Amino acid sequence: xxxxxxxxxxxxxxxxxxxxxxxxxxxxxxxxxxxxxxxxxxxxxxxxxxxxxxxxxxxxxxxxxxxxxxxxxxxxxxxxxxxxxxxxxxxxxxxxxxxxxxxxxxxxxxxxxxxxxxxxxxxxxxxxxxxxxxxxxxxxxxxxxxxxxxxxxxxxxxxxxxxxxxxxxxxxxxxxxxxxxxxxxxxxxxxxxxxxxxxxxxxxxxxxxxxxxxxxxxxxxxxxxxxxxxxxxxxxxxxxxxxxxxxxxxxxxxxxxxxxxxxxxxxxxxxxxxxxxxxxxxxxxxxxxxxxxxxxxxxxxxxxxxxxxxxxxxxxxxxxxxxxxxxxxxxxxxxxxxxxxxxxxxxxxxxxxxxxxxxxxxxxxxxxxxxxxxxxxxxxxxxxxxxxxxxxxxxxxxx
Amino acid sequence: xxxxxxxxxxxxxxxxxxxxxxxxxxxxxxxxxxxxxxxxxxxxxxxxxxxxxxxxxxxxxxxxxxxxxxxxxxxxxxxxxxxxxxxxxxxxxxxxxxxxxxxxxxxxxxxxxxxxxxxxxxx
Numbered sequence: 001x002x003x004x005x006x007x008x009x010x011x012x013x014x015x016x017x018x019x020x021x022x023x024x025x026x027x028x029x030x031x032x033x034x035x036x037x038x039x040x041x042x043x044x045x046x047x048x049x050x051x052x053x054x055x056x057x058x059x060x061x062x063x064x065x066x067x068x069x070x071x072x073x074x075x076x077x078x079x080x081x082x083x084x085x086x087x088x089x090x091x092x093x094x095x096x097x098x099x100x101x102x103x104x105x106x107x108x109x110x111x112x113x114x115x116x117x118x119x120x121x122x123x124x125x126x127x128x129x130x131x132x133x134x135x136x137x138x139x140x141x142x143x144x145x146x147x148x149x150x151x152x153x154x155x156x157x158x159x160x161x162x163x164x165x166x167x168x169x170x171x172x173x174x175x176x177x178x179x180x181x182x183x184x185x186x187x188x189x190x191x192x193x194x195x196x197x198x199x200x201x202x203x204x205x206x207x208x209x210x211x212x213x214x215x216x217x218x219x220x221x222x223x224x225x226x227x228x229x230x231x232x233x234x235x236x237x238x239x240x241x242x243x244x245x246x247x248x249x250x251x252x253x254x255x256x257x258x259x260x261x262x263x264x265x266x267x268x269x270x271x272x273x274x275x276x277x278x279x280x281x282x283x284x285x286x287x288x289x290x291x292x293x294x295x296x297x298x299x300x301x302x303x304x305x306x307x308x309x310x311x312x313x314x315x316x317x318x319x320x321x322x323x324x325x326x327x328x329x330x331x332x333x334x335x336x337x338x339x340x341x342x343x344x345x346x347x348x349x350x351x352x353x354x355x356x357x358x359x360x361x362x363x364x365x366x367x368x369x370x371x372x373x374x375x376x377x378x379x380x381x382x383x384x385x386x387x388x389x390x391x392x393x394x395x396x397x398x399x
Numbered sequence: 400x401x402x403x404x405x406x407x408x409x410x411x412x413x414x415x416x417x418x419x420x421x422x423x424x425x426x427x428x429x430x431x432x433x434x435x436x437x438x439x440x441x442x443x444x445x446x447x448x449x450x451x452x453x454x455x456x457x458x459x460x461x462x463x464x465x466x467x468x469x470x471x472x473x474x475x476x477x478x479x480x481x482x483x484x485x486x487x488x489x490x491x492x493x494x495x496x497x498x499x500x501x502x503x504x505x506x507x508x509x510x511x512x513x514x515x516x517x518x519x520x521x522x
Contacts, residue, residue, distance in 0.1 A: 215429045215430075216429075216431070218422075218425075218426040218429055219426055219427070219429040219430075219431060221426055222422070222423050222424075222425075222426025222427040222429070223426075223427065225423060231422075234422060234426070235418065235422060238418065238421060238422055238425065239418065241454060241457055242410065242413070242414075242421065242457060242461055243458060243461060244458060244461045244462040244465060245455070245458035245459055245461070245462045246462065247458075324449055324450035324451040324454075325450060325451075325454075326451075327451070327454055327455075327458075328454065360450070360454075361450070362429070363425065364450070364453055364454070364457070365429075366425040366426070366428055366429050367406065367409055367410075367413075367425065367457065368409075369428040369429070369430075370409045370412065370413065370424070370425070370428055372408045372409055372411070372412050373412075
């Protein structure tokens with residue numbers, strides 16, 4: 001039986017900006033998901049028997065904040081009314097931050113919404129790619145939004161898309177985050193997805209550049225405890241490398257319906273969320289049905305689902321057979337396999353060489369640089385002391 | 400010394416710090432960007448071992464270090480375990496929980512920000 005862990009909902013395909021690397025095909029459309037469509041989705045999800053004790057809902061795939069706050073207030077109340085009593089739901093927004101104002105901050109605080117802001121580093125780097133439709137940079141509006149979040153004490157993280165230029169500027173990136181009080185960072189590499197072909201991937205030496213960037217950023221963060229609390233790529237890699245041999249691990253991206261995505265019109269897809277909205281000669285539009293017309297629980301019986309699942313599983317099997325890094329990856333990202341290799345039935349991609357292999361190598365290399373008992377090293381005792389200090393410091397700042 | 404024994408010795412110093420402390424510790428031993436792999440001329444001790452072998456050895460070592468009553472190899476100095484203040488039942492490491500590879504970090508900003516002890520369990 002499928003197990004839904006994450007619902008990605010497109011409230012609107014529209015985005016108020018026009019990033020150079022965006023893969024969303026309909027970002028000029030101002031369509032908005034109808035309340036009945038949301039009701040049909042959640043009532044079916046809740047009745048599916050595919051949930052465990054918690055569900056994450058991410059409002060994304062278009063700029064969620066171009067839809068008014070009242071829309072979300074109504075949607076959240078409907079979801080609260082319909083949900084099983086013992087189900088914990090967390091709502092998350094991934095936003096470009098340009099529309100954040102006091103009212104949005106009050107909403108995020110009142111509803112405990114997790115906020116992720118897309119910002120690519122300092123102005124010079126950010127404004128290379130994150131542009132308005134008239135071609136102007138969006139940095140000033142995004143950083144104003146981040147400062148408002150901080151003023152309102154709304155916890156947030158940032159996702160920064162790395163270009164070749166930013167990978168060469170680890171120190172500048174680190175200084176920017178710390179000067180702006182940004183404590184939790186995630187790095188995405190500019191990928192080839194949909195019609196977008198990554199300029200980054202075309203650059204020679206990109207893997208070495210990514211390794212250097214990540215290690216330098218990690219080193220700087222460790223040298224200044226309390227500034228950067230969380231580097232997603234490092235923490236994921238550390239957790240995946242340093243784990244007991246019998247610890248469970250799954251790759252949501254290859255598990256049917258673990259990530260379930262719905263576009264504004266009610267169309268449903270699964271596996272990589274980016275597949276929703278793309279088209280392909282072999283798989284068509286990747287849609288498994290429409291929540292307004294079809295039963296969610298019948299979607300696994302669709303012929304196109306069977307084809308996608310079989311090919312994705314065949315690709316995972318190849319990864320298991322051939323890749324040294326399978327135990328930290330679980331079979332890669334279907335959308336990247338398709339974009340880079342032309343088929344799900346494939347293994348290595350530039351994306352996985354960067355995000356999985358380089359990060360894993362970095363952690364393994366760091367492990368081997370630890371000298372047990374070395375007096376001049378950051379010892380566990382020192383780490384034990386630093387950890388509660390960090391915790392205390394963090395509580396003080398947020399309370 | 401086998402690869403697993405080597406890692407067990409290293410991990411016995413790292414694991415007690417929890418994930419946050421371990422990240423700090425490991426980050427502190429990363430060389431500056433002027434001398435980093437893959438360009439570094441200095442090979443690491445385990446460069447001759449395949450990645451899968453190294454990963455398996457790390458995991459075997461983690462299990463051994465965390466399972467003193469088990470039959471797997473463990474570090475020679477049993478007293479090391481006495482110093483593992485905040486490491487109970489793998490606390491703070493978040494093992495056993497699924498996590499996604501997609502761009503969204505599966506934490507809950509709000510529920511955990513005032514509860515450091517549970518921060519890393521909520522993936």
